[in-house]
Amino acid sequence: MSLNEPIERRSFLQAVGVLGAALAVEGVSGAARGLPAAIRTIRPGPDDPPVPNELVQKIMTDRFQTRPIQRGHVTLDMPPMAEDGRYVPVLIESDLPMAADQYVKGVYLIVDHNPDPLVTAFHLTPALGQVQIQTRIKMKRTSWIRAIAETSTGELWADYLKVETSLNGCG
Amino acid sequence: MRETGKTRIVLPERIQRGDVIRVQIVMQHPMDTGFFRDANANIVPAWFINDVRVLYGDAEVARFEWTSGISKDPMVAFQLRAETEGTLTVVSKDSRGSEFRGSAEIKFATT
Numbered sequence: 376m377s378l379n380e381p382i383e384r385r386s387f388l389q390a391v392g393v394l395g396a397a398l399a400v401e402g403v404s405g406a407a408r409g410l411p412a413a414i415r416t417i418r419p420g421p422d423d424p425p426v427p428n429e430l431v432q433k434i435m436t437d438r439f440q441t442r443p444i445q446r447g448h449v450t451l452d453m454p455p456m457a458e459d460g461r462y463v464p465v466l467i468e469s470d471l472p473m474a475a476d477q478y479v480k481g482v483y484l485i486v487d488h489n490p491d492p493l494v495t496a497f498h499l500t501p502a503l504g505q506v507q508i509q510t511r512i513k514m515k516r517t518s519w520i521r522a523i524a525e526t527s528t529g530e531l532w533a534d535y536l537k538v539e540t541s542l543n544g545c546g
Numbered sequence: 547m548r549e550t551g552k553t554r555i556v557l558p559e560r561i562q563r564g565d566v567i568r569v570q571i572v573m574q575h576p577m578d579t580g581f582f583r584d585a586n587a588n589i590v591p592a593w594f595i596n597d598v599r600v601l602y603g604d605a606e607v608a609r610f611e612w613t614s615g616i617s618k619d620p621m622v623a624f625q626l627r628a629e630t631e632g633t634l635t636v637v638s639k640d641s642r643g644s645e646f647r648g649s650a651e652i653k654f655a656t657t
Contacts, residue, residue, distance in 0.1 A: 461617060463617075489615055490579070490581065491613045491614065493613065494613055494615035495610060495613065496611040497608065497609075497610050497624075498608065498609040498610070498611070499608055500605075500606070500607050500608065502605065502626065502627060502629075503608060503624060503627065504566040504625055505566050507568075507625045508624045509570075509621075509622070509624075510617075510621060511617035512615055512617060513579070513615050544617075545579050545581055546579045546582035
C-alpha cells in the first residue's frame with residue numbers, strides 16, 4: 376500500500392456483532408485463568424477489548440489513572456490483515472475540537488501484544504487545528520490496537536481494532 | 547544514499563493563511579528493536595528515535611514519544627493550521643543521544 380494513498384475505511388461496524396461474541400468468550404477465559412485483580416481495574420465497556428496483561432494495565436494506570444475511557448470521537452483506521460508486521464499503516468482521526476480553551480492534548484497508540492505496547496504517544500496543541508495523524512508501526516502478532524485521545528479537560532475517548540498479522544515485525 | 551537522521555518535511559505546494567495543511571515528516575533511521583539478530587547471529591542492539599519535537603517558529607506545536615515500535619525510516623503526518631509564515635523545524639533524538647534536525651518554510655501563496 377502506498378503511503379500517499381488514503382487508507383480505505385473498513386466495514387468495521389458490520390463485524391462488531393462477531394467481535395462482540397469473540398470478546399465475551401475471551402472475557403470468560405480471562406476470569407477462569409484467575410488473573411490478578413489489578414489487571415481488571417480498568418473495566419472495558421461491553422464491546423471493548425479486555426486489558427490483556429499487566430504491562431498494558433500499567434500503561435493505562437500510569438497515563439489515565441482510573442478515569443473512564445469512552446468509545447467515540449476517535450476513529451482508528453488500519454488494515455484488518457497486516458501482511459508485513461514491520462510496516463503497518465495507522466490513521467487516527469478525531470472530531471474533537473482543537474480550540475485554545477478545549478483541545479486534544481494527547482493521542483496514545485497501544486498494541487496489546489507488542490513487547491513495548493505503548494508504541495507512541497502524540498502530545499498535541501490547538502495550533503494543529505485538527506486531529507488527523509498517520510504513521511507506520513510494527514506488530515509482533517495479531518493483537519487488539521487501542522487509540523486513546525485525552526482532552527485538555529481530562530476526558531478519554533477511544534477506538535479499538537483487532538489487526539491480524541503473520542509476519543513478526545518486532546523480533 | 548543512507549544518512550541516519552536525515553529529516554525531510556513535505557508541505558503542500560500552495561498554502562494560504564488559515565489553511566489546515568498536511569505536514570508529512572519522513573526520517574531515515576533503522577529503528578532497531580534489539581530483538582533481531584544479524585546474519586552472524588549477533589543481537590542487533592536497540593537503536594531508535596524516542597523523542598520528536600515540532601516547532602512552528604519558536605513555539606512547540608507537537609511532541610511525539612516514540613519507541614522501536616515505529617517502523618524503520620519513520621513517517622508521521624499530521625494537520626497544522628498555517629496562521630503565520632515561518633519555519634517549521636523538527637528536532638528528534640535517538641536512544642544513543644544523537645540529535646537530528648530538519649526544517650521547511652511555511653510561505654503563503656501571493657496570488
